[in-house]
Amino acid sequence: MRKLLDFIVRKRHWFLFLLLEIVSLALVYRNHAYQRTIMLSSANVISGHVSSASGYVNSYLNLRDINRDLLERNGHLEMELLELQDQLEMLQADHLPFEGFTSPDSLAVFPYDFISAGVVNNSVTHLSNYITINKGANDGIAPDMGVVSEKGVVGIVSAVSDNFAVIIPLLNPKLKLSGKVSGSSYFGSVTWNGRNARIVNLEELPRHVEFDKGDMVVTSGYSAVFPAGIIVGKVVDYSKQHDDNFYSLEVELATDFQSLNNVRVIKNYHQQEQLNLEKEAKRND
């Protein structure tokens, strides 16, 4: 007994070592993307505030680029507005007003809304990257909301604390997104291979879909997260997949993750309803 105690005391660093390794590895394995511990992520109070201080400083460094992008976007929207006004006038010119016709039901409004937020922590070089933003549950953000930048898709909200939220971006192998080549209606899944922060792959696209290099890849709208038609990127290359029935497309991302500053979180008022319905349909199956 005495010898055993002696042994334990002498080798106590072995036991401490094993204990701490087990704790660490337990943290690694328990840490699945969708149930991450808020306490140990950058959404917690201390690291969140340090990150947001550095994000505040960093946000000044890219003001010129952001301004240019916003002006560009503004220009596009203005053109679109003019075009739509033009169409509206033409339609009004040759349509007969009918007083008995009521305006569309107010329930049929566009079901999406957005919340804009600033990026306070971001990474692009790890295999599993995460982004932290400075809005959280207090601002109405909840897990599984879609996130976009002014140029295209960013990712999906995974964990939320009161004032911060962590996003799983496209640059994380855990995220799979339903996407399609603009103009066709066959969809595939968008994933990242972990190498290049500019390129993602659109996998499992049927062979007979016609497309060219340079075509846009957009979200399919087949999930409750993103509306259809949000830009993911541009096709730069393609290859046959192993079983020859599918194409794998290399897509250059529209969003520049290395200089991400402002994002918009998309809120879908019908998301819960859709998910509940889908769950019920599966259960009845």
Next chain:
Amino acid sequence: MINHIIRNTIYFIVLVLIQVLVLNNIHFLRIATPFLYLYFILKLPIGTSKSMVIFLSFIMGLVIDTFTNTPGMHAAACTFAGFFRQPLINLLIGKELPVDLSPSYRTFGVSGFFRYTLIFVLIHHLFLFLIESFTLFDPLFLALRIGASVITTTILICTVEAFNIETQKSAE
């Protein structure tokens, strides 16, 4: 003793801030990120008990983890590397060193300190990158990333050590 505690606390805070605010944003050629925070573990006094080294390594890793959203990864790698610190010193330098000195160019010699740093960093990075890539295996790219990061981290730590005012002062 109190001096040691204050000094190491300052090291800890400064190194965490540098790592989190500056170095985590560096991705040289998209493959190499320097992990300067290991300098804290490397510089603990030689006489620090093995359990203490392991515990402090774990805490350091855990703090870095909270900032990089990788719970447990750095903690596991640091604990692992911290466990090998004492055997490494014994193996490379021998046991005749005074216990309250820190490893430095003066106490270990330039080549001794370099070898000590290189092997320590290699152990840490091997473990870190292996844990990280469990989900996505790509051996060649992995080896490239480990090699590149080991080189940048070692160079950075050796440079910082060369310009560390505190070490130079204690040499006088």
